[in-house]
Amino acid sequence: MTVTVSFVLNGEDVSVDVEPRTLLVEALRDRLRRTGTHVGCDTSQCGACVVHVDGRSVKSCSMLAVQAEGAEVVTIEGLAKGGRLHPMQEAFREHHGLQCGFCTPGMIMSALDLVSQNPDPDENQIRHWLEGNLCRCTGYQNIVRAIKAGAQAMRSA
Amino acid sequence: MYEFNYHRPTTLAEAKTLLESNADAKLVSGGMTLLPTMKLRLARPTDLVDIGNIRDLGGIRVDAKNVEVGAAVRHAEVASSADVRKAIPALSDLAGLIGDPQVRNRGTLGGSIANSDPAADYPAAVLGLGATIRTDRREIAADDYFLGMFETALEPGEIVVAVRFPRAKRAAYAKFPNPASRYAVVGVFVAETGAGIRVAVTGAGACAFRVPEMETALGRKFAADSLDGIEVDAAELNGDLHASPEYRAHLVGVMARRAVSAAGG
Ligand SMILES: Cc1cc2nc3c(=O)[nH]c(=O)nc-3n(C[C@H](O)[C@H](O)[C@H](O)COP(=O)(O)OP(=O)(O)OC[C@H]3O[C@@H](n4cnc5c(N)ncnc54)[C@H](O)[C@@H]3O)c2cc1C
Numbered sequence A: 001m002t003v004t005v006s007f008v009l010n011g012e013d014v015s016v017d018v019e020p021r022t023l024l025v026e027a028l029r030d031r032l033r034r035t036g037t038h039v040g041c042d043t044s045q046c047g048a049c050v051v052h053v054d055g056r057s058v059k060s061c062s063m064l065a066v067q068a069e070g071a072e073v074v075t076i077e078g079l080a081k082g083g084r085l086h087p088m089q090e091a092f093r094e095h096h097g098l099q100c101g102f103c104t105p106g107m108i109m110s111a112l113d114l115v116s117q118n119p120d121p122d123e124n125q126i127r128h129w130l131e132g133n134l135c136r137c138t139g140y141q142n143i144v145r146a147i148k149a150g151a152q153a154m155r156s157a
Numbered sequence B: 001m002y003e004f005n006y007h008r009p010t011t012l013a014e015a016k017t018l019l020e021s022n023a024d025a026k027l028v029s030g031g032m033t034l035l036p037t038m039k040l041r042l043a044r045p046t047d048l049v050d051i052g053n054i055r056d057l058g059g060i061r062v063d064a065k066n067v068e069v070g071a072a073v074r075h076a077e078v079a080s081s082a083d084v085r086k087a088i089p090a091l092s093d094l095a096g097l098i099g100d101p102q103v104r105n106r107g108t109l110g111g112s113i114a115n116s117d118p119a120a121d122y123p124a125a126v127l128g129l130g131a132t133i134r135t136d137r138r139e140i141a142a143d144d145y146f147l148g149m150f151e152t153a154l155e156p157g158e159i160v161v162a163v164r165f166p167r168a169k170r171a172a173y174a175k176f177p178n179p180a181s182r183y184a185v186v187g188v189f190v191a192e193t194g195a196g197i198r199v200a201v202t203g204a205g206a207c208a209f210r211v212p213e214m215e216t217a218l219g220r221k222f223a224a225d226s227l228d229g230i231e232v233d234a235a236e237l238n239g240d241l242h243a244s245p246e247y248r249a250h251l252v253g254v255m256a257r258r259a260v261s262a263a264g265g
């Protein structure tokens, strides 16, 4: 049995037929072909799948697509505007906040939720905020640096 | 995940009818426990009844005596509510320590206490403040609610509507988190309310429990050193790869003293 779910994805109205058991991340990647959102663990631990639903960061592997009915969903693909990277993306590039890049979309979406609540987070606040985002490559130092710089760039933008 | 039908009722009455007419239906609230369980095929509901759109289950209401939190209120909302922070700061602190930001953006109070995970945080506040659980059919005192591991006084199909927490003169929560999940290896909630002093422990036993000896000692003098020499029996406690029963017993004392100090004792 399939049901139709409609929501706003990166500012665009979308409708997609899914099974009730289809996860939001599966709908995004497999049905809507937005593959920037990754699946790392599929057990709600790693944060590779973080997207924004109605302005808050959530793990899209732990939410059903049908639960996004009527919501505003933003994925990593929704950040760059007019061919220019979002300041937070630019900061990750500039500060080498990634190595393999697998965790990066989730890191950035999570960081943006932090900055929306706390425009000037200190290092400690950033580290605590990233409790739900795992990176197997970087050791986090440059991720924290990038988020601090990204927040700064957003404040002065 | 096995197949299921999905329902999104907007009233409590509709949700009850859906549960009654589908024997293997289950409520889903934040889904942070239920969906992973279904992925592992440890749960196989035929129908999921999503309570996220039922207005009666939402909202935080504060009056002179109590803070009432709707069952579908997310942890992040409790952690960031200025009203809760003013009335019972220990409750906002506790909610802000649950899991990670994304878990707090989805997980709900009702889901947490219906599930009664032995390592969950909210049970410590519910029992420590002597809260009342309001359901679709009755009110349950916290002391009668937590029965065992993943076991509560809820009957099949009973829906948690809200939890009423009495305001405290002073209260604090101290937890020793598992470094990966942030679940409580041991968490202790200490509170003084109009009804007296309560000490509730989560993470250590099959479900949240009180420590009467500590409550009596704090009643004589509300100070961390009043707890010196009081030990909980390790024989009753959980042992797993995270901590032995003996270590958990030790942590109960340490966390209780930290909570008392944080509450100004
Ligand atoms: C990575 C991770 C880390 C976590 N860390 C912590 C932590 O540190 N501390 C902590 O306390 N928790 C932690 N949790 C659990 C989290 O707090 C969830 O909120 C909690 O597991 C359940 O809430 P939920 O709203 O997601 O419930 P759901 O998963 O939707 O439901 C759980 C159960 O409760 C039932 N139910 C839901 N609502 C009601 C209701 N109103 N009435 C009756 N039954 C109901 C459902 O049928 C289901 O059986 C963590 C979870 C994850 C995934």
Ligand code: FES
Binding pocket: A038, A039, A040, A041, A042, A043, A044, A045, A046, A047, A048, A049, A050, A059, A060, A061, A062
């Ligand atoms: S894939 Fe969702 S948390 Fe790891």
Ligand code: FES
Binding pocket: A097, A098, A099, A100, A101, A102, A103, A104, A134, A135, A136, A137, A138
């Ligand atoms: S850059 Fe490889 S996992 Fe983070």
